[in-house]
Amino acid sequence: xxxxxxxxxxxxxxxxxxxxxxxxxxxxxxxxxxxxxxxxxxxxxxxxxxxxxxxxxxxxxxxxxxxxxxxxxxxxxxxxxxxxxxxxxxxxxxxxxxxxxxxxxxxxxxxxxxxxxxxxxxxxxxxxxxxxxxxxxxxxxxxxxxxxxxxxxxxxxxxxxxxxxxxxxxxxxxxxxxxxxxxxxxxxxxxxxxxxxxxxxxxxxxxxxxxxxxxxxxxxxxxxxxxxxxxxxxxxxxxxxxxxxxxxxxxxxxxxxxxxxxxxxxxxxxxxxxxxxxxxxxxxxxxxxxxxxxxxxxxxxxxxxxxxxxxxxxxxxxxxxxxx
Numbered sequence: 001x002x003x004x005x006x007x008x009x010x011x012x013x014x015x016x017x018x019x020x021x022x023x024x025x026x027x028x029x030x031x032x033x034x035x036x037x038x039x040x041x042x043x044x045x046x047x048x049x050x051x052x053x054x055x056x057x058x059x060x061x062x063x064x065x066x067x068x069x070x071x072x073x074x075x076x077x078x079x080x081x082x083x084x085x086x087x088x089x090x091x092x093x094x095x096x097x098x099x100x101x102x103x104x105x106x107x108x109x110x111x112x113x114x115x116x117x118x119x120x121x122x123x124x125x126x127x128x129x130x131x132x133x134x135x136x137x138x139x140x141x142x143x144x145x146x147x148x149x150x151x152x153x154x155x156x157x158x159x160x161x162x163x164x165x166x167x168x169x170x171x172x173x174x175x176x177x178x179x180x181x182x183x184x185x186x187x188x189x190x191x192x193x194x195x196x197x198x199x200x201x202x203x204x205x206x207x208x209x210x211x212x213x214x215x216x217x218x219x220x221x222x223x224x225x226x227x228x229x230x231x232x233x234x235x236x237x238x239x240x241x242x243x244x245x246x247x248x249x250x251x252x253x254x255x256x257x258x259x260x261x262x263x264x265x266x267x268x269x270x271x272x273x274x275x276x277x278x279x280x281x282x283x284x285x286x287x288x289x290x291x292x293x294x295x296x297x298x299x300x301x302x303x304x305x306x307x308x309x310x311x312x313x314x315x316x317x318x319x320x321x322x323x324x
Contacts, residue, residue: 004018007042008045008297011077012077012078015076017073019070020041021071022040022066022071023040023047023068023214024039025038025069035055036051036055042213048083048085057089058091058092059091059092060092065093067215068211068213070095070105071094075087081306082307108163109165109169113165116169117151124136127191128191129191132195132247132251135233135240135243136195136199139232140198146205149205152165153205153210156204156208157215159286160293167204170289174281174282177285178194178197185273187273192251193277193278195251196258199233199251199255200282201225201229202225202232203228203230203232206219207219207225224265226256226259226266230252250272250274258275260280287311290311291308
């Protein structure tokens with residue numbers, strides 16, 4: 001694969017000619033009755049909408065233009081309603097062998113994967129409560145498949161930490177805030193809070209798909225990550241002789257309530273101090289990461305980003321400088 005410009009660096013008027021990953025593919029009909037193609041195309045730096053208004057410009061088999069396929073595209077960058085897009089002149093399906101290093105098309109956590117794995121192991125090993133530590137070891141240490149998936153999975157499809165390794169990065173970030181919060185509130189059970197933080201999104205390793213583009217698995221769409229991890233916690237607890245039932249309920253409550261509101265997918269509201277803390281720290285970390293990412297990825301020269309659907313607002317990019 002020859003060097004090509006990253007999507008994030010492209011500006012209005014630029015011509016792009018290279019390989020991109022098709023995350024979404026939709027055949028649509030215009031107001032005039034002609035069929036056109038709308039795509040979500042990506043590389044490791046980000047994604048943008050692509051439009052091919054004349055399907056005759058597709059080279060080769062049109063049926064191969066599907067989600068998760070690599071495409072060779074040529075088109076011009078434009079701006080519509082503050083969002084960058086590409087008007088495609090032609091495209092074709094591309095074999096993986098043509099593309100070269102596939103890692104160039106998947107966003108990856110800026111943190112080192114091995115470093116994050118060691119940090120996670122250290123947190124689990126440092127838990128003082130023997131019941132909680134044994135449960136966490138069963139879920140994060142003893143199962144190599146789950147352990148590998150937790151290191152690779154994104155934290156979400158589009159909201160925050162949308163990258164390989166995003167789930168463990170987000171989890172460790174919340175854990176860091178939780179340690180400071182528990183030091184500030186000495187009545188908190190720090191081991192219980194840490195367990196809730198580590199467990200609150202564990203189900204996303206099977207809720208999401210992340211082999212190529214990010215999406216939802218069948219089980220993810222049918223069950224959701226909260227119900228998955230609740231079942232895993234109960235199974236792991238049942239496999240530990242004498243595991244306290246009251247502790248199982250406390251852990252399940254944190255997981256089941258961590259979205260904070262019924263309308264956001266939690267079947268119950270946070271009703272313990274530990275559950276309330278995990279909810280707010282999780283929400284804060286996700287929103288701050290989404291805001292910082294929106295600012296980083298906006299190449300525009302204005303003071304505001306385009307409207308962010310994940311944040312439901314524009315973001316003011318002008319920052320007051322820090323004093324070192």
